[in-house]
Amino acid sequence: MSFDELSIAEKKILLYIACFFKGRDRRYVTRILDSCGFKAGNGITKLIEKSFLTITKGRVHMHDLIQEMSRCIARKDYPNTMAWVTQEIKETLKTSSRLEAVEAIVETNHDQSSGRPMPYCSAKVFMGMKKLRLLEVNNYFTSSEPAAFPEELRWLCWSDYPYQSLIITRGMTNLVGLELPYSDILQVQMEKEVILTSLKSINLNRSYMITSFPDISGVPNLERLNLSCCMQLREVHQSVLNHEKIIHLDLTGCMSLRSLPSPIKMKNLSRHSFLIIVKISKDYQKSPWRQGG
Template structure:
């Protein structure tokens, strides 16, 4: 029984609650148990939960309502920005056996998750007066009826099967909204929330803005994003973020992947604390030389399949950059100096003819993917002396000829030692 999550008390209580009349309608019975946990489970949970201070209670309720199964570091970053002492709170919740970590992901026994959500439902009979909303039916009613209130701090909604029109003032009264996520859990579905009259603004308290298939060309001009930590808006219709400058000092992560109309990301140059940028599949981007913040805090840059990208500035000052993916940038013919501490570099299916000599100085580089770089004529000689490269992919590099016997072009570095035998194809 999955809702027991392996807890002996839960197994005992749930087992004893199943009478003969329940067997024929087991799914409805389990659904009712999850919304209204048995008294014994409530009491066991309350013994731990009621002794927590407000900081830990709020952290647990956010975890139970929104972040079960998520990466701990990502959650800490978001909730710290909400004013919580998240790392210490998580440690104490582990000590209380309310949560655990597996592979650095938040694990909450389902009965305790249900109890956390039960606590939130007890805040008010009316969903719009509760602090956290995750039930798609409740959220849809509030959005359609424009009945949001200042009580709401977080909304996570699976919009897989939902099609509705929203008012431009839909978030107007949600002054305290910290976390907003509209997503699709079903593969192939789209988030079909439309804004036929546009959108006035988002709440200025937002730390997380996650809206798949965002329907508008821009984010609201009135929106002050000074508290934003994460923007996740794949498959959006956006052409640019905003007109003019905005305060993006707290922004750490932005994902606009597959936003095919996106032409202007100049605003990102203002985000001096950005660590992760994902622009995969943004096929209208051409020149981003002045768009990447030069602060040295950027850790990953993904521009895979940006098929019209032509220009990329030198990255030598991006000292924190570890991951760079330019695979499929089919018009990017020249690359200047790389970031000095790169670990993973993906250049597959690009029309580059040569690599900058600075690649010989990348002493941390472990992965170099050059598959199907059909115009690549030679590799810098110093690569053969690299002690860090573990994976080197060269299949489909038809302008390179390998004359030694037996070694595969997709092999780990030890099989690629006879580099002097590489030569230009005549």
């Protein structure tokens, strides 16, 4: 099969996987690509049938030659749309005309050396990225805490986020996934009366400094919340335990969390997450939800 014979959606899915996601978990990749509007479940299946992709132990793979071909096509036919190599990311961020075309930035070869890395750019750079839908970066990507992100942003993954807060604004209404694992964040702030109907996943795994998790009444469709190994977490807002859409809640390793507010009314919580709550909350055995079976 030729690349040219693929549908537009199949081409984009193939290019995103080749540039960013080869070897990653299929379910995770599907969630991210779905958030970008690609209907990835069906698209990945078709690419497997056409021998562009394979699945091994739940992970998405492709032949090295297909990956290299796809990356060449991305650079030639979709210039500045996707950036994944450190030097190319830096060059893209230097030019305002290039910023206007950027749809996705994913650091695939970030520097793991010790010491504080040099930032790529000013936090104001996001003002020029009107089309940015996917951002997956690490550590000091910007020289200061971002005050705002592009309105089109669908998935934000910022590992080792080095700043103490992140403000969720009205301009982030398209955001589907928010991931800040291993961050230095003390609190997640939400603008008053902001409603995020698109947000379905929040991951603050191993954010050791955070002490409380806020009111999420304005996130009505949240399905997954990962607060595992947040060692200083002492308080979880009642709105989390009253949320009707959450199916996965991970509180394992939250050593400072001694109890959970009751009653717990999470009717869609999966059995796996139910066991996590039993382990973490000493007061759970006395809760009305437990007594009700």
